Amino acid sequence: MTTPPTETPLPTDTPPPTDPPEANEASAAESAPPAPPPPPAEPTATPIPEEPTPTPEPEFPFSVTYFTHDTGSPGEVRMTAWIRRDSGPGIYKTLAGFQLNVTAPDGSTHLSEVSGPGTADSTMPGTGDNHRMNTKVEIRPYTAGEYTVFLEEGGVQVSPATKVNLSANPLQYVHFEFFVTETE
Numbered sequence: 001m002t003t004p005p006t007e008t009p010l011p012t013d014t015p016p017p018t019d020p021p022e023a024n025e026a027s028a029a030e031s032a033p034p035a036p037p038p039p040p041a042e043p044t045a046t047p048i049p050e051e052p053t054p055t056p057e058p059e060f061p062f063s064v065t066y067f068t069h070d071t072g073s074p075g076e077v078r079m080t081a082w083i084r085r086d087s088g089p090g091i092y093k094t095l096a097g098f099q100l101n102v103t104a105p106d107g108s109t110h111l112s113e114v115s116g117p118g119t120a121d122s123t124m125p126g127t128g129d130n131h132r133m134n135t136k137v138e139i140r141p142y143t144a145g146e147y148t149v150f151l152e153e154g155g156v157q158v159s160p161a162t163k164v165n166l167s168a169n170p171l172q173y174v175h176f177e178f179f180v181t182e183t184e
Contacts (some may be wrong), residue, residue: 100151
């Protein structure tokens with residue numbers, strides 16, 4: 001078996017091969033000016049963040065009101081209180097077994113005497129700063145600043161905490177009334 005001879009290519013005047021067409025396009029893109037940026041996006045409404053829901057205050061059986069008088073003494077901070085059940089206009093029952101819990105400006109905590117079933121005058125009748133009371137706390141010496149006060153029974157808080165600021169001048173005394181309203 002004989003194989004036919006292979007032909008040897010002859011030299012020609014053929015130009016050398018060029019880059020494929022894709023390479024020419026890439027080269028042209030590199031030398032062209034950059035494309036303009038895309039137009040800005042349509043503005044969208046910025047979502048308004050929702051207000052955080054405040055943590056609800058726990059409900060307590062007692063409400064509180066207080067009176068500040070400019071008749072304090074330099075020896076002590078004096079706070080008095082009347083703890084009572086209101087059954088109707090002018091119909092009250094004084095309640096025993098409660099204490100004031102007072103946090104002083106320095107962070108120290110003070111408890112009042114345990115409230116009794118009767119009442120006494122907080123100062124002197126006719127002086128303008130007298131109230132019915134059935135407990136008190138005296139903190140020595142008189143210190144101006146913010147005090148936090150609430151009512152407790154057996155170590156359990158039964159009223160909202162109330163903040164009072166006592167001034168350095170004039171010296172002050174505070175009377176609280178903690179009351180629960182009897183519903184029919």
